Amino acid sequence: xxxxxxxxxxxxxxxxxxxxxxxxxxxxxxxxxxxxxxxxxxxxxxxxxxxxxxxxxxxxxxxxxxxxxxxxxxxxxxxxxxxxxxxxxxxxxxxxxxxxxxxxxxxxxxxxxxxxxxxxxxxxxxxxxxxxxxxxxxxxxxxxxxxxxxxxxxxxxxxxxxxxxxxxxxxxxxxxxxxxxxxxxxxxxxxxxxxxxxxxxxxxxxxxxxxxxxxxxxxxxxxxxxxxxxxxxxxxxxxxxxxxxxxxxxxxxxxxxxxxxxxxxxxxxxxxxxxxxxxxxxxxxxxxxxxxxxxxxxxxxxxxxxxxxxxxxxxxxxxxxxxxxxxxxxxxxxxxxxxxxxxxxxxxxxxxxxxxxxxxxxxxxxxxxxxxxxxxxxxxxxxxxxxxxxxxxxxxxxxxxxxxxxxxxxxxxxxxxxxxxxxxxxxxxxxxxxxxxxxxxxxxxxxxxxxxxxxxxxxxxxxxxxxxxxxxxxxxxxxxxxxxxxxxxxxxxxxxxxxxxxxxxxxxxxxxxxxxxxxxxxxxxxxxxxxxxxxxxxxxxxxxxxxxxxxxxxxxxxxxxxxxxxxxxxxxxxxxxxxxxxxxxxxxxxxxxxxxxxxxxxxxxxxxxxxxxxxxxxxxxxxxxxxxxxxxxxxxxxxxxxxxxxxxxxxxxxxxxxxxxxxxxxxxxxxxxxxxxxxxxxxxxxxxxxxxxxxxxxxxxxxxxxxxxxxxxxxxxxxxxxxxxxxxxxxxxxxxxxxxxxxxxxxxxxxxxxxxxxxxxxxxxxxxxxxxxxxxxxxxxxxxxxxxxxxxxxxxxxxxxxxxxxxxxxxxxxxxxxxxxxxxxxxxxxxxxxxxxxxxx
RNA sequence: GCCGGAGUGGCGGAAUGGUAUACGCGCACGACUCAAAAUCGUGUCUCGCAAGGGAUGUGGGUUCAAGUCCCACCUCCGGCACCA
Numbered sequence: 001x002x003x004x005x006x007x008x009x010x011x012x013x014x015x016x017x018x019x020x021x022x023x024x025x026x027x028x029x030x031x032x033x034x035x036x037x038x039x040x041x042x043x044x045x046x047x048x049x050x051x052x053x054x055x056x057x058x059x060x061x062x063x064x065x066x067x068x069x070x071x072x073x074x075x076x077x078x079x080x081x082x083x084x085x086x087x088x089x090x091x092x093x094x095x096x097x098x099x100x101x102x103x104x105x106x107x108x109x110x111x112x113x114x115x116x117x118x119x120x121x122x123x124x125x126x127x128x129x130x131x132x133x134x135x136x137x138x139x140x141x142x143x144x145x146x147x148x149x150x151x152x153x154x155x156x157x158x159x160x161x162x163x164x165x166x167x168x169x170x171x172x173x174x175x176x177x178x179x180x181x182x183x184x185x186x187x188x189x190x191x192x193x194x195x196x197x198x199x200x201x202x203x204x205x206x207x208x209x210x211x212x213x214x215x216x217x218x219x220x221x222x223x224x225x226x227x228x229x230x231x232x233x234x235x236x237x238x239x240x241x242x243x244x245x246x247x248x249x250x251x252x253x254x255x256x257x258x259x260x261x262x263x264x265x266x267x268x269x270x271x272x273x274x275x276x277x278x279x280x281x282x283x284x285x286x287x288x289x290x291x292x293x294x295x296x297x298x299x300x301x302x303x304x305x306x307x308x309x310x311x312x313x314x315x316x317x318x319x320x321x322x323x324x325x326x327x328x329x330x331x332x333x334x335x336x337x338x339x340x341x342x343x344x345x346x347x348x349x350x351x352x353x354x355x356x357x358x359x360x361x362x363x364x365x366x367x368x369x370x371x372x373x374x375x376x377x378x379x380x381x382x383x384x385x386x387x388x389x390x391x392x393x394x395x396x397x398x399x400x401x402x403x404x405x406x407x408x409x410x411x412x413x414x415x416x417x418x419x420x421x422x423x424x425x426x427x428x429x430x431x432x433x434x435x436x437x438x439x440x441x442x443x444x445x446x447x448x449x450x451x452x453x454x455x456x457x458x459x460x461x462x463x464x465x466x467x468x469x470x471x472x473x474x475x476x477x478x479x480x481x482x483x484x485x486x487x488x489x490x491x492x493x494x495x496x497x498x499x500x501x502x503x504x505x506x507x508x509x510x511x512x513x514x515x516x517x518x519x520x521x522x523x524x525x526x527x528x529x530x531x532x533x534x535x536x537x538x539x540x541x542x543x544x545x546x547x548x549x550x551x552x553x554x555x556x557x558x559x560x561x562x563x564x565x566x567x568x569x570x571x572x573x574x575x576x577x578x579x580x581x582x583x584x585x586x587x588x589x590x591x592x593x594x595x596x597x598x599x600x601x602x603x604x605x606x607x608x609x610x611x612x613x614x615x616x617x618x619x620x621x622x623x624x625x626x627x628x629x630x631x632x633x634x635x636x637x638x639x640x641x642x643x644x645x646x647x648x649x650x651x652x653x654x655x656x657x658x659x660x661x662x663x664x665x666x667x668x669x670x671x672x673x674x675x676x677x678x679x680x681x682x683x684x685x686x687x688x689x690x691x692x693x694x695x696x697x698x699x700x701x702x703x704x705x706x707x708x709x710x711x712x713x714x715x716x717x718x719x720x721x722x723x724x725x726x727x728x729x730x731x732x733x734x735x736x737x738x739x740x741x742x743x744x745x746x747x748x749x750x751x752x753x754x755x756x757x758x759x760x761x762x763x764x765x766x767x768x769x770x771x772x773x774x775x776x777x778x779x780x781x782x783x784x785x786x787x788x789x790x791x792x793x794x795x796x797x798x799x800x801x802x803x804x805x806x807x808x809x810x811x812x813x814x815x816x817x818x819x820x821x822x823x824x825x826x827x828x829x830x831x832x833x834x835x836x837x838x839x840x841x
Numbered sequence: 842g843c844c845g846g847a848g849u850g851g852c853g854g855a856a857u858g859g860u861a862u863a864c865g866c867g868c869a870c871g872a873c874u875c876a877a878a879a880u881c882g883u884g885u886c887u888c889g890c891a892a893g894g895g896a897u898g899u900g901g902g903u904u905c906a907a908g909u910c911c912c913a914c915c916u917c918c919g920g921c922a923c924c925a
Binding site for chain 1: 846855864867880905907
């Protein structure tokens with residue numbers, strides 16, 4: 001009567017079946033089927049699966065199975081992003097070898113991933129910590145080096161004191177280490193960098209052709225932070241050889257530049273300090289500013305600075321002498337490290353000028369009716385025409401008082417700017433730049449990608465350092481790539497993996513590994529002991545799935561052509577400005593080298609939402625709100641978990657959904673009702689009139705709805721459509737056999753185990769039911785339809801009408817139904833067939 | 842401050858400009874049971890006895906008709922942020 005189905009045995013049976021028959025091994029091509037590459041970000045082998053993994057892999061599996069049933073040759077691969085800090089830290093904590101720890105985790109997680117009933121092609125599994133894989137990571141790194149996209153340079157880098165390694169800019173969140181939360185320090189270190197900035201423009205410009213959510217595109221544009229402006233030179237009096245070059249996005253305000261500011265790190269500062277009357281004060285300021293962390297410098301918005309007394313620059317447009325200051329509100333690593341300050345039109349300069357009593361000279365008159373007289377408000381030009389230029393000039397001269405409150409930020413008309421006065425400020429940008437022989441340039445917030453990590457568990461950087469060569473070669477640094485034939489440089493075993501904290505990886509202690517002969521001079525040289533950032537490993541993993549066992553190349557051209565670019569990529573929003581940016585860059589660089597056939601790796605992308613704890617908080621062990629998927633699966637089965645996660649909300653929205661234990665009970669109830677469904681005899685069909693008249697219509701509507709909803713990842717409403725159909729089935733004495741088959745077909749992507757089991761029991765032909773059903777458009781509507789009758793837009797009644805009812809028929813029937821409101825009065829009708837008739841009195 | 846996104850029942854959420862609250866959870870009542878669980882059925886925005894009125898963050902607007910479009914504002918979430 002109220003039997004519950006035996007999920008444990010059914011799921012086990014089908015999972016074994018799929019495994020034994022290699023059901024989801026994807027051929028490179030399939031006769032008559034179009035290839036579809038559906039990628040989800042591969043997991044990090046952190047220990048065991050959490051609910052987030054289920055959300056990341058089981059819901060997309062619904063889509064993968066749907067596409068397969070639609071006849072596509074679907075590649076839905078899986079692998080492990082196996083190198084990196086978190087695994088290494090976890091292993092050290094447990095006093096284990098990171099390699100053992102990682103590979104044990106992988107083995108365990110494989111089993112858990114299988115328990116989802118997901119249709120992964122395991123034969124293409126990729127593990128980034130496998131030498132057969134990272135050989136190609138090293139190879140690609142060296143290719144980038146060949147193309148001049150890898151360089152070694154001493155720069156101020158982010159140093160995490162707890163993880164004892166350098167971090168990329170993208171891995172620092174609010175001045176803290178993305179991994180451990182420690183405050184990041186700035187250190188001057190020589191590190192390997194990848195020149196992602198060389199691709200900044202293309203990374204922005206190519207976004208426009210991608211089918212990606214606006215939100216991701218905007219975030220990437222924001223992160224790259226392109227701004228267009230000009231570099232202008234300010235001569236220094238008595239120092240003819242070295243002008244101060246500033247970057248500005250507002251060359252139009254040049255006449256209002258009343259002082260110049262250098263960042264404390266600016267190379268000219270020390271030289272100019274020597275000439276200043278207050279040399280000691282300046283040097284003291286530089287020391288204090290240098291001690292501040294990035295966080296302190298940005299958190300403390302109270303501006304500080306010191307004037308280089310006696311040093312004067314010349315405003316190249318106004319030809320006036322202006323003071324030169326050093327202040328740490330100007331950043332050393334952006335633009336030219338120097339700015340022209342226009343306090344009348346910039347908040348920061350305004351605050352600084354106020355504090356230090358510097359001149360504020362307005363050169364932009366705001367747009368709009370900004371001038372008032374007894375006769376009303378006028379624009380700049382209206383005022384000039386009415387009262388004449390002289391009066392206008394008097395008013396403009398008085399604007400300094402207005403500026404006591406705030407700078408004028410927006411666009412407007414130039415004033416106090418000689419021959420440029422009364423021009424529109426946008427036009428003036430180019431003209432003034434040319435006038436002072438400046439040049440138009442662009443600047444980016446994006447920094448080059450620092451990829452050296454002073455840690456053990458990563459891909460060894462395939463470089464060799466030779467002291468002799470470095471000494472001999474004045475320009476070179478003595479670094480040479482490992483010859484291609486020597487790849488991979490295998491990560492050796494160590495006795496002690498603990499990071500040294502001295503700016504060197506623990507690999508440095510393995511002297512027999514470190515010592516090699518120099519590829520250049522043949523003398524004794526040393527291997528680079530830093531390892532690559534994990535994001536390098538994952539920047540190209542999706543290519544390897546196309547040809548995972550290739551020992552000769554990254555992947556064969558032909559196989560790449562079969563699968564690339566990725567048709568659809570599903571993942572988490574945390575990768576918006578990390579992995580997604582890195583891998584787009586990587587792919588573009590490969591495209592430029594002729595290694596891949598197009599310049600963007602992912603045609604379509606979506607970011608999924610987050611599963612929170614039952615209390616609505618982010619799941620975490622310390623909060624005690626972690627849901628263990630294994631025990632839930634044991635209790636209600638994988639099908640119920642899959643379907644519950646699909647039902648929780650739309651998959652392609654970056655929402656946060658609390659895990660609701662009640663919700664999963666509801667889905668399990670639904671599946672039990674499916675199990676108990678009374679089905680008509682074999683061969684019974686809808687046409688045999690054992691059905692209600694509207695069942696056929698509902699069935700076809702459901703096919704349409706479920707198809708469209710899965711395709712657009714609105715899994716929640718697809719599930720609800722299946723529930724509605726089941727509710728209808730249960731009102732029948734028995735479900736016609738053919739309708740039942742269609743129902744199981746629609747259910748199969750969501751609850752594959754149960755659907756396969758029931759299909760087998762119903763003796764449905766494999767070939768017939770393992771494909772997606774189509775709907776008949778003619779059956780979507782019935783003979784009559786219920787429409788709403790409105791009076792003046794308010795719903796007053798509803799009536800049954802023939803679908804073909806004319807406006808006249810509808811309004812006559814409608815009038816009858818709402819006589820009470822219209823009382824025989826004149827009405828005008830607005831008729832929307834099938835929906836509504838609105839009678840307007 | 843700048844750039845995105847979102848505000849709908851007790852909860853997750855649904856709604857091509859056309860009957861707001863589908864579907865599910867929860868809750869209440871009923872059936873079955875000695876009883877409970879499970880299962881099934883009925884009800885469940887709000888005020889009102891009813892007729893009817895009011896509700897989609899707030900205030901305006903466009904429209905025959907607005908959760909949906911436009912304007913202003915409030916709140917929350919995400920990203921960027923002394924980037925000149």
